[in-house]
Amino acid sequence: MGIPARIRVSSAAAQAERYDGDLPLKSLPRLVELLADAGGALRVSLQAQSREGHVALQGSLGGALPLACKRCGKSYDWPLQAEVDWRLVADEASERALMQDFEPLLVEDDELQLREAIEDEVLLCLPMLPRCESCENIVAAQPVAAAPVEEEPRRENPFAALKKQLKSD
Numbered sequence: 309m310g311i312p313a314r315i316r317v318s319s320a321a322a323q324a325e326r327y328d329g330d331l332p333l334k335s336l337p338r339l340v341e342l343l344a345d346a347g348g349a350l351r352v353s354l355q356a357q358s359r360e361g362h363v364a365l366q367g368s369l370g371g372a373l374p375l376a377c378k379r380c381g382k383s384y385d386w387p388l389q390a391e392v393d394w395r396l397v398a399d400e401a402s403e404r405a406l407m408q409d410f411e412p413l414l415v416e417d418d419e420l421q422l423r424e425a426i427e428d429e430v431l432l433c434l435p436m437l438p439r440c441e442s443c444e445n446i447v448a449a450q451p452v453a454a455a456p457v458e459e460e461p462r463r464e465n466p467f468a469a470l471k472k473q474l475k476s477d
């Protein structure tokens with residue numbers, strides 16, 4: 309089974325559907341905006357199943373995403389490797405209850421926008437400051453400038469101030 313745009317949550321779990329395949333980057337418009345080039349694809353491998361009364365989608369997202377290096381402007385392939393452990397929930401109470409241990413995804417009308425959820429996950433994984441390997445090495449090799457030692461601003465001891473005041477009276 310490829311990667312459908314949306315899935316019916318109850319039947320996905322009942323049939324333990326598995327979504328394996330390549331999702332063209334072109335089909336993820338919000339992600340494409342951040343890429344240096346829209347060629348290529350995401351490798352998606354997700355398994356739906358019932359887990360402790362909830363529907364789980366677990367698996368991984370991977371691929372080489374073309375990013376533009378912020379330092380030299382060259383485009384390079386950034387390796388994405390993300391583990392996914394979603395719990396599909398129908399209401400906010402369950403969302404809050406699961407938040408501690410899993411990544412809950414709120415689902416409406418038994419329908420999950422699967423490609424959008426995948427795209428959201430990838431967007432969260434992207435580096436804030438993309439740097440190609442050679443720039444990364446240059447940056448890593450630079451000695452870290454010693455941070456100036458912040459001196460605690462001198463504050464007058466309130467009792468000393470009080471004493472001074474008493475003396476002058």
Ligand SMILES: [Zn+2]
Nearest residue numbers: 377380440443
């Ligand atoms: Zn670079």
